[in-house]
Amino acid sequence: MRILFFTDTHIRGNNPKNRKDDFVKTLENKLLEIVKIINDNNIDYVIHGGDLFDRPDISVSIVSRFAKILKEIKIPLYIVSGNHDIFGHNPLTVGRTMLGLLNDLDFIHIIDDKEVIILEKNNIKLQLTGQPYTYDIDNPLNKDKYIVKEIKDNVNYSIHVVHGMLLDKPFIKGIPYTLLEDIKGTKADITLSGHYHNGFKTTIIDNKYFINPGSIVRITNSLREINRIPQVVMLDLNDKINIEYVPLKCAEEGELVLDRSEIEKHIFKGERILEFKQTIDSALNFEKMDINDVLLEVSSSEGVSEEVKLEALKRIALIQMKNL
Secondary structure: OEEEEEEOOOEOOOOOOOEOOOHHHHHHHHHHHHHHHHHHOOOOEEEEOOOOEOOOOOOHHHHHHHHHHHOOOOOOEEEOOOOOOOOOOOHHHHHHOHHHHHHHOOOOEEOOOOOOEEEEEOOEEEEEEEEOOOOOOOOHHHHHHHOOOOOOOOOOEEEEEEEEOEEOOOOOOOOOOEEHHHHOOOOOOEEEEEEOOOOEEEEEEOOEEEEEOOEOOOOOOOHHHHOOOOEEEEEEEOOOEEEEEEEOOOOOOHHHHEOHHHHHHHHHHHHHHHHHHHHHHHHHOOOOOOHHHHHHHHHHHOOOOHHHHHHHHHHHHHHHHHOO
16 A cells, blocks of 8 residues: 655745745646656555645635646545634634535545544555644643544554644744654554644654654745755555655755745844743743634633633634635
């Protein structure tokens, strides 16, 4: 059984301000190359790690433009919804998004968090599960979202796909994340993750594989992105697990597509934001500035129930959709 995994395409209709190329055309070329990789390597199934789109209400014209490419993938494509695919960090809104539309039209299959999919090919049986992005996925109390606890009988391998801040080493203070060490008790043979665009090297813990090849696009203006070449990963599941990373040939070097002046502006802006954040932290003891995170901070300090938090997040999502 051969599987191709890629993540965080962030399909959009305009250029990020730090890009010097035609971003939309570049992304088209990358997806066309992925289609060729699928065909040339006899891939059986495709898995996407989330954030297919850069926003849930992307224009119909852009969806149509890229749906024509996705239609060229003649094998099943499975995906979990990312934070950019949904409203208000709420996966229950996916039915009102463009990702949900593609699911309804059978271009893709969105993996529900309660769904267990069994795939079979060449006498190999695979259990596939997934976890979409949620506002609290990287709360230490929710590490179970990354963990598979049960494997069905007669299954050769298990893959769990998650869109969350899963990392191989500690990250910046104030940004929630989950470490591989925190979820090493999973029964999944392979955990595939998206969301963290830089990705990390394949890590093996207790014979369990943890993989994030990184986003196939570079939309941030960090220095690290200059040196990163977008890639996909192929998984060959037979009597053992073989992993092969495939850099995208059409992806140009970072210096050619990322504007250095914007990077320098970003560094300066980042310093000012950090100073502002530190001021807010000292005054209000907030560690996050995202509206959903602020809501959680307030609700926690006031002892508000979980039902009220969820209702508030639901209303945020509804307001976002009304303001389209």
